[in-house]
Amino acid sequence: MRCLAQVRPTVPLLQRAVPGRSLPRYGSIATRKLASASTSAQPRLSQLRVQQDRLMETIHYTSRWGTGARWGERPTDTGMSRLTLSDADKEARDWFVDTTRSLGCHITVDAIGNIFAVRPGKKEGPATFVGSHLDTQPTGGRYDGVLGVQAGIEMLRVLHENEIQTEYAVGVVNWTNEEGARFPVSMMGSGVWSGFFPLEDAYNLRSVIGNQATLREELERIGYLGQTPASYESMPMAAHFELHIEQGPALEAERRKIGVVQGVQAYNWFTVEIQGKDSHTGTTPLANRSDALLLASKFILHSHRIATKHSALVTTGILTALPGSTNTIPGLVRFTLDVRSPKNETVEAVAADLKRDFATLASGQDVGDLHAGGTAGRNEFKVSWTTDSATSATVFHEDCIRCVREATSDVFGDRTKELVRDISSGAGHDSVYASRRCPTTMIFIPCRDGVSHNPAEYSTPEDCALGTQVVLNSVLRYDKLRKAADA
Amino acid sequence: MRCLAQVRPTVPLLQRAVPGRSLPRYGSIATRKLASASTSAQPRLSQLRVQQDRLMETIHYTSRWGTGARWGERPTDTGMSRLTLSDADKEARDWFVDTTRSLGCHITVDAIGNIFAVRPGKKEGPATFVGSHLDTQPTGGRYDGVLGVQAGIEMLRVLHENEIQTEYAVGVVNWTNEEGARFPVSMMGSGVWSGFFPLEDAYNLRSVIGNQATLREELERIGYLGQTPASYESMPMAAHFELHIEQGPALEAERRKIGVVQGVQAYNWFTVEIQGKDSHTGTTPLANRSDALLLASKFILHSHRIATKHSALVTTGILTALPGSTNTIPGLVRFTLDVRSPKNETVEAVAADLKRDFATLASGQDVGDLHAGGTAGRNEFKVSWTTDSATSATVFHEDCIRCVREATSDVFGDRTKELVRDISSGAGHDSVYASRRCPTTMIFIPCRDGVSHNPAEYSTPEDCALGTQVVLNSVLRYDKLRKAADA
Structure with missing residues (x-):
């Protein structure tokens, strides 16, 4: 339809009051x-x-x-x-x-x-x-x-x-x-x-x-x-x-x-999958693990740091760790990322930073001291991203x-x-x-x-x-x- | 039964070889x-x-x-x-x-x-x-x-x-x-x-x-x-x-x-429950969140640091985040901790450190720079521990x-x-x-x-x-x- 942006209303809108009605009042x-x-x-x-x-x-x-x-x-x-x-x-x-x-x-x-x-x-x-x-x-x-x-x-x-x-x-x-x-x-x-x-x-x-x-x-x-x-x-x-x-x-x-x-806001939804290796919690030294849930924890923490840097929003709402047994190190984790910002380019920048840094962390190199203080694992991971939806601002x-x-x-x-x-x-x-x-x-x-x-x-x-x-x-x-x- | 520890065998055990059999060989x-x-x-x-x-x-x-x-x-x-x-x-x-x-x-x-x-x-x-x-x-x-x-x-x-x-x-x-x-x-x-x-x-x-x-x-x-x-x-x-x-x-x-x-090894199994607050991923600023999964991620990362310090093993094998929707910040997370060491006292020391530090982190105070770099949330959390099993060494x-x-x-x-x-x-x-x-x-x-x-x-x-x-x-x-x- 025709754009009305440049048209100003010329007719006064006020016409008549109706006394006695219930009215919303603000002070x-x-x-x-x-x-x-x-x-x-x-x-x-x-x-x-x-x-x-x-x-x-x-x-x-x-x-x-x-x-x-x-x-x-x-x-x-x-x-x-x-x-x-x-x-x-x-x-x-x-x-x-x-x-x-x-x-x-x-x-x-x-x-x-x-x-x-x-x-x-x-x-x-x-x-x-x-x-x-x-x-x-x-x-x-x-x-x-x-x-x-x-x-x-x-x-x-x-x-x-x-x-x-x-x-x-x-x-x-x-x-x-x-x-x-x-x-x-x-x-x-x-x-x-x-x-x-x-x-x-x-x-x-x-x-x-x-x-x-x-x-x-x-x-x-x-x-x-x-x-x-x-x-x-x-x-x-x-x-x-x-x-x-x-x-x-x-x-x-x-x-x-x-x-x-x-x-x-623009928002993009992703699913990130980490393939590590199932192994026995009691018999696998920390140094021999490829613990997909530990890596996912580092990713989630890092995603909040990146979101803070960009004044954007990032949330993980769904996380699945498999096989799901108290005494088995999870070999597979999938989690969602919901990235939002009023600006499309900010959503894209957050996603790009996360893809880059997740890959670095998965390779065993450190970002933001997330690997520090823990025994380095075997870090034999595959990380894959799926874009579930991308909605422009x-x-x-x-x-x-x-x-x-x-x-x-x-x-x-x-x-x-x-x-x-x-x-x-x-x-x-x-x-x-x-x-x-x-x-x-x-x-x-x-x-x-x-x-x-x-x-x-x-x-x-x-x-x-x-x-x-x-x-x-x-x-x-x-x-x-x-x-x-x-x- | 009677302890035999101080008794030495006095009779030679070797008696006769059987030639021609299939034998295990080590070099x-x-x-x-x-x-x-x-x-x-x-x-x-x-x-x-x-x-x-x-x-x-x-x-x-x-x-x-x-x-x-x-x-x-x-x-x-x-x-x-x-x-x-x-x-x-x-x-x-x-x-x-x-x-x-x-x-x-x-x-x-x-x-x-x-x-x-x-x-x-x-x-x-x-x-x-x-x-x-x-x-x-x-x-x-x-x-x-x-x-x-x-x-x-x-x-x-x-x-x-x-x-x-x-x-x-x-x-x-x-x-x-x-x-x-x-x-x-x-x-x-x-x-x-x-x-x-x-x-x-x-x-x-x-x-x-x-x-x-x-x-x-x-x-x-x-x-x-x-x-x-x-x-x-x-x-x-x-x-x-x-x-x-x-x-x-x-x-x-x-x-x-x-x-x-x-x-x-001694091993203790715990379930940790974090009660935060469900809220909308798109409308809740990072500073207003009580994101139970973000806190759980910090806990899991910290548990590996504590385990490394004590030369013990810690694993999270099961994690459940609720309500489990891409666009809802998880208000409830439960996860298991499997803590192991050949020494009972090490298992106890690891558990004590984790209970202390999880409480500190949940209150909003920092441990190991885990809160650093991200916007502080509202940190209105309840953290509870259940001991699922305790097996001595x-x-x-x-x-x-x-x-x-x-x-x-x-x-x-x-x-x-x-x-x-x-x-x-x-x-x-x-x-x-x-x-x-x-x-x-x-x-x-x-x-x-x-x-x-x-x-x-x-x-x-x-x-x-x-x-x-x-x-x-x-x-x-x-x-x-x-x-x-x-x-």
Whole structure:
């Protein structure tokens, strides 16, 4: 679509205040905004307010479908276990369809089960979407994905009750299987829609939790195998805004309220295999060993040193040592490396350093004194690398980012600089695929201790509402931007 | 039994040579020994010679029961997979019983399936035994255990064909389930016999390979649930000699032919558990992590440094990292530590150093620059230790060791110092339990590359025969020692 970057909105967005509503408040900001509200018959758009209580009640109400483990004492202190295309997911989807339809939306379900709820605008053309996903990890929480969808529904409610007609259609999308937990491909629904993941491959995925049904069978079973082709061509989007918990500690640590997401880190996944030699723990002197697990330990330690040097992230999440017996020196170790940085070239530099240094260490030469202090082994190793996936950095769209920046100014006024920062997403999201086909960005809010994918994942009601308010204002600003571009 | 340590044999042991037999030869030694053989009507005992070809043919013939994986091109280049109490083990046992009976032995099968074949001597009293086991690892070789039993059978054959009547009975014992592979307790038959492992616990063990039958059921099924109580009291032994491959590289590296085993290393097995915190690899800065696998890597590297300092052995054979996902930082790691030394106090010192230093590292303080160069994490860890087993060092009996030393002098003459050394066993053997109830020692021969528990496990025919010759001479010397003690 046409780039809107150079177009400035020319029409004032504020129209009319609606007294008496439940509003998200941030210190004196909300009050100040209220005080400046006009009293004319129609609300000025920038004074539309999301309802914090309604938003939170809806999040907690819909958590009945797939309630997870308890982590605290309050009734809402439980996590979520709403695996994609499960019975619980069907109920959440049915609720999504009924609710958005009651708010005046047209529903489209595509061939991969993505649900698009579109509220018509004054003009024809693709909708500006708010989207995320209603599925969760098996031991997930109430916010990851869910908040992004509920922010969209709260937006629809505010527009509906204020009888606002936007210039163009706006919509909410619930993407299928973002988590990749039950069918192990993450961001799957948006991946198929964007054309980057083949539909047939998705259909043939088998559940790795519970039964072994294919994804297509489960779509059919719960009634969400839609007729519309799963494609950005059949269901184009004008833009995609996604509200999400940060899943990291930065905003909370800096007491910020909003992160304006500039893009998503590049990440490469590798599997490293070390072939040493099995031998008896009791009869093999240290000097005669080719201990694959000892070498792997040195590699892992070294990977953190290299990551620190490059200000990148490196993690080993899976390690397998074989044959796996207390009295046998492991002859084979495989482990994963997850290398991330906002810059593609940093990921490449980290990987290059690691390949070079692992080879040196495996040959018996030292790097960083890792061999020092231990008896040199026989060092008869073979080390091999496999690249499991390579994902380039995603850079979000300047128009969307500008709308979010302006929306945060609407909400935070002269405290914007203090409470809002730019941020990079460490995790992948549906917005990664959306950004390949339409202007996209994300909005982050703080979450407690940076925890996610955990029942105890938590953001305050205030922060959820502030984030939703920023989403609402961003969409309205984008809508005006589109109108201005057409003028 | 009475300690014979101060009693010297006073009767010459050599009696008559038997010309024309197949003999084990070590360079000029066997020839020299032959040349000095007397020509009187009865062989001098020290000139009795084991038959290398017969020994090796028997080892390879009996490998038909449980033939394992091929590792080379010759017909005998296959390993063994003769799990205890399997059909293959039953056939090997039947052969053992038939063969020893044909050599004039009385057979006793005890309640745990140990088979004792006893060849009567001139006097009453417990037999001097040669023993080991016919069961193997699932991917084992032709020598571990098997050689020790076959050395005993070759001894019986030499005595039988030369019509030698020993002073006291001599015997061969095949211990049940030394490997602990199918029923996961090693040295089990000798453990029950010695009173250190309860019979009922052994009976209730379930097969972890193939079916899930109990050990008692399998003993009954193959017909080896004997009537004699499984006890050193019902089946006492005068002594126990065990020939075994070294399972380590020392003898081969030093071009030695025999190791006179002084005892078995002490070893303690621990499981260390590190509780950190699961978190997202992409969104959690290095400084905010409590990465249990990174800490485990530091522990493992440090354990090798501590082992080197103490000239001990430390190995991690099993490591489990949870939850086990490429993009989740492991919050829980468990790993084993196998700590060994010939001295109990060294094992204790290594364990104490590791417990101290692991706690220091877990708290965030550094030891040995292991934290250096990486971003300090949050270091919110709990580290716990479990002692899985603690086995004191075994010291073998001075009488048995003296007999073996003298036997090596018989065989190697003035090359004894060059070709024979004292050695400590790194692995456990049935002789550990036997030594609790009677004078015991072991004799090691070299094995290629120190490899065992592997199809390619290999010792040369010459070395197998030399070891068997040392066993024969040791038993005959011990028999004389007993007679002298009675005089």
